[in-house]
Amino acid sequence: MEDFVLLPCDFMPPPSMPLSVLLNKFRTDVISDGSIATTCWFADHKPEKGAFPDEWFTNSQASPIIWDEVSGTLLHIDTPDDYDQNAEELELRMALLSRYPRMKLSMGFQDSHVYVCRRSILDVLEEKRHVDSFREDFLPWLLKIQYQRTRRRKYAQYLAPITKTTSQALALKHSTMTTDNNASINPFKGSLLSVELSVSGPPSPTEGEESIGGSTTFRVGIVVQRPDAGFTIRVNTLPNFLEINRRVLSQVTYTLPTDPKDRSLIDQKAQISSDTIIGGSTQVSERTTIKKSVIGRHCVIGKMAKIVGCILLDHCVIEDGAKLDGCILGKNTKVGAKAELSRCVTQAGYEVAAGESVKGEKLDVSDWTAGVGDEDEDEEQAESEEDS
């Protein structure tokens, strides 16, 4: 019976943006003009071209969004359906354009999938079956309610139940601190000096009706996280997974394990750079170099191995003289002696033959039964959590 927050498990906001920013905006908007939800979009982190093999990317085609900067209102999300309907042009309703005459459009923002929602959203969701994804289907649809009158009429009963909290719209209207989104910055408007000049003002019928709905705009707020606001990422692609690991590593300093037992597993002659994390019970043999990497627990790393910029999940076995560069190794991956992997992703349980040299590939286990753990959630995690 309460408003709720819907959020993903893979969103990493910068410290400068606590959730309270969204919550505060949500509370203000709900009270002032009947907003129904608040979303958060952040500047897309674009890895430099060619840094990762193409197959690491899923269809991460950014879709354009349109929002109103002044009032912080999300207005339109271009869906693949829209694209299919008209691949050449983005179609925008004039209704939207006349309500928000100055809109921003950008392809460069990604949905954080953090939504602060009114309880009534669930009621509408109940009405709208056939919605598969909140983000792909429901949200774009929800945005249309704010400017399409018929839809508004139809869903108003769900969105604005009678027991609505008293709107503070009137009070806020007289406030000098809030920016009223409907009364746009228009010095000209004040030129209507006398009532007789009705022709010169905006046509009254439309105006009147709008002001009726004015207290309940059913709008969806947006908090836009600009690139300069700090590093924001959703770990839903392999490059992002690697990227966030890199960023975290840059802030840690490696110290040898305090547990003597674990410590004994790490050879004195192994070179481990400070921006590395090594899990417990992992064995690192002599003259092995590890830089900028995350090594899981219970791994066995042979002699003379070289591991740079890698993520090794638990129970990996790296045999002597293997070279790994920018790889993500699933659980139980076994890399044979003197094998060379560069920018590879391996499925859990994959075995790289000794001496093999692979670059930029996704290595799958042909036999699916081979050692795939139940909680195998490394690279697949990104895709699976998308629909919440």
Added chain:
Amino acid sequence: MAPKSSSTGKEKLIDDEEEVLQAVILADSFNKRFRPLTARKPRCLLPICNAPLLDWTFESLALAGVQEIFVVCRSHADQVKAAIRESKWSKAGSGIKIVPILTAKETFSPGDAMRDIYTRGLVTSDFVLVMGDLVSNIRIDEVVRVHKERRKTNKDAIMTMVVKESGARHRTKARGDSSIFVLDPETSECLYYEPVTAYPPTRLAHVPREIFAAHPELEIRNDLIDCSIDVCSVEVPSLFQDNFDYLDIRRDFVHGVLTSDLLMKNIHCYVAKDGYAARVKDTKSYESVSKDILSRWTFPLVPDDNHPSGHSYDHERGNKYFAKDHTVVLARYDQSPLPILPHTCKIGNNTMIGSSTQINENTEIISSVIGRNCIIGTGTIIRNSYIFDGTTVGSNCTIEQSIIGAGVSIRDDSIVQRGCLVGDGVIIGPSAQLEPYGRLSKRRDPAEIAAQEDEDEDSDIEDIEASQDSIPTTLGKSSNAIVWPTGPPEDAEEDDIAAFKNERFMRLGDDASDLDDSDDGSETSSSESESEEDSDFDSDAHSFTATSDASIPLNLPLESLMAETEFKDEVRQSLERAFAEGHSVDNAAVELKTLRMASNVPLTRVREAVVAAIVEKIQIVEANPAAQRKEIASVIGRWGELIDKIGGVDPIETVSVLQSHCATSQRLNLFGQILAALYQDDIVDEDDIRKWHSLPGSKGVGVKASDSVVEHLKKCWLIGAHMIKQFDEQESDEDSSEEDDPVEKQDKPKPEEEDGDADGEDPEDDEDEESSEDEEKISPTHAQQVKGEAISAAAEVSSPDESAEENSEEESEETESEAASRGDEFLEGDNNQDDVRAPPHSTQDIRATAASNASAVDESSVDDSEEESGETESEVESKTDEIVGEGSSKDKVKGFPALDSHEATTTVPSSTEPSVDGSDEESGETESEVESREENPIQSSKQTAVPSKEPVVDAGSKEDSTVDVGTRKAAREDSEEEESEGDSVEGV
């Protein structure tokens, strides 16, 4: 302020290689919005706040430090020249050189004027281009500086448009003529420009996606007033010269440059945050600019200071302006601080009164501008009106929101209602009554006519004069006025009417509320919007099928589809001509290609149209397989190659198109033979047939058509299977005996043989009764009349049995909402179909209906130049009925293809396209039927969700019929779910 700005401007220019800043004023309006005020005077010399527009423009440019001004004038050029000669700017020491340029009478658009500027080589550097009706206090010199700065780094930045920030609605922003700008907020480069018209209402703005990639963030702005102040580089006139089709500077030039892939030029915007700029481009903006001047938004250009005509006015509280020379005679007006007498004339706020004007007692003047030397009689009320110099208004007159020209005489007791334009020198009254938006001009005397004889533009004045023998009595006895028509021209075409309606948004005093279905969400736009929703939630919508015929959106965005519909029609006619006159295939192909270019339709449509036409060309020969085969061979032999000459060869698609056409045509049984004939003529080869055969769509899989169509498709597919089998046999040199496919009906052997079976079987079915009935009437010549008869026949049948009752009910319901758009024929066509498919228990009636239907079919086949009558080629009885139904409705709907084709194209998923399109050019009805059928499966699957639906679905075999009508609309219309659900119950 003015001297300061010009001096700073000069300094800048001296820095920049001492260039003289040039400006070009297009002093012609190129339209007739102000007529008849502009009948004897160019628009730029119309006074606004008692100074000619051109002077306001000069003043605006002088503020910007322009040193050389070219005034391009066309109509009444001598007057413009004289005005320039006498203006204060041509006096020595003004620092501005004004050169009038007389352009040819053939200059009909700003584009022509620009070409003229180019050929004369007037401009030598970046210049300011404005229209001759500009009132502005924007610092154009700043714009020029920004423009030049930009040009230093980017030579392709050819133009900077000055736009003024306002709101979505603003009184100086004409609703009929505004625009959407897409800007890059960083560089303020204009990336896209879309003009917006109020009528027909622009519902969607289309932002090309290609600009997203290059610009991370864009601004889509609908809050900008286009001031028509452009800072152009020298290339701009030459671009006009290169592109002779550029007419309007915005719609054609800006749009053209921005969308051109070749030019690679940029246009920027200068978003003026403050300052004022507006154009007097129509009567409505005349009013709003007047009010803006009076309320001093144009400061420093205000009546009491910097008045362009050099008059001086006293500014009084409430923005009242009186000529300073104290020649205004106000009847006991309370002007002095010490009232001597109670004043009797009332001067309201925002009013301006020129010198030597006399206002008599008990007069009320509110928010108006009165020129010089006017006399306003006693007891007269003038509100929101603009009266030019030297006009006399009698006593007890009322003038509301009108523009009265110079030297007009309005006698006593006259009433001028809102929106009137009264031309110079008109005399009306006494007791004249002017209707709203009346336009009057003075009848010209013969001398004047002789003098102006060479001016071709006055031809319509002559027409108007000629059309009025006597002065309307409402104008008063001594009137010399002629009344201009207020509506759109009688011989107006659709475009003109639209244009006229759009102009109404720019007309003084016209709020066009009858046209104003405001774009944010009134009924019309909502129905459209919901259709979008529908596409999001198809199944929702489909579950409310038989329903939402309550509100048919009459103004669907059909325009885009018109082309396609027209195209089909054209192709049909073209091929009919070709068939009838025996054109060569090449000639026919050329004609088709031209048509395709003109209509800009995809190749598939052409193919569909051609295949359909050829198939329909084949005459059905009854009970004579050999003759039938010969007929097919001759038609395909003669015209078959046309299919490959339409601009692309795609035999697989040809087969698919053929299949889907046959599936909805009466020539279903000819499919195999036609295919064989195409194979014989090498239009399709074996591989193509195999490939087609392997397509899922060919089997009817994934085709969401009704059962019968799917069944037909399957039949065709099976025929194809047989052919392939034959190929296999030939290849392997086996002589295996031919086997019927187990699924196939026994009368479906390989194509060559099938006609015998089919033909033998059919005649004893119910069609023969019908054919005997009407056959004798039918001759190829009166297909049209017969059509009407068929309809009436159908109407007769549509009452007796229960299903028919349903239908009539439905019909009446539908008629209310739909008749306007579709017409009754269509409805009846529907009902026929319904009857035909009614459940078996009403066989008798169905027979009767079928009979009448079949007669209709006969006629339709006659229409297709076919003399044969019976539905002999269909093999199965039940099938026949359906085909009859389709055929009959087919012909009737021909007149209304637009709506249906629209539905089909919008709602049918791509997988089913071939089948739908195949029938496209035949008839709209068939399509909609196909479409409704597609939805049926969904519908029946949805029935649990929508209990009210069940009876209909339960009716089983009726599913096509009853649901049909609603489905169509529901699909298009959208999820008015709740309401429509209720409707559906009633409808059933």
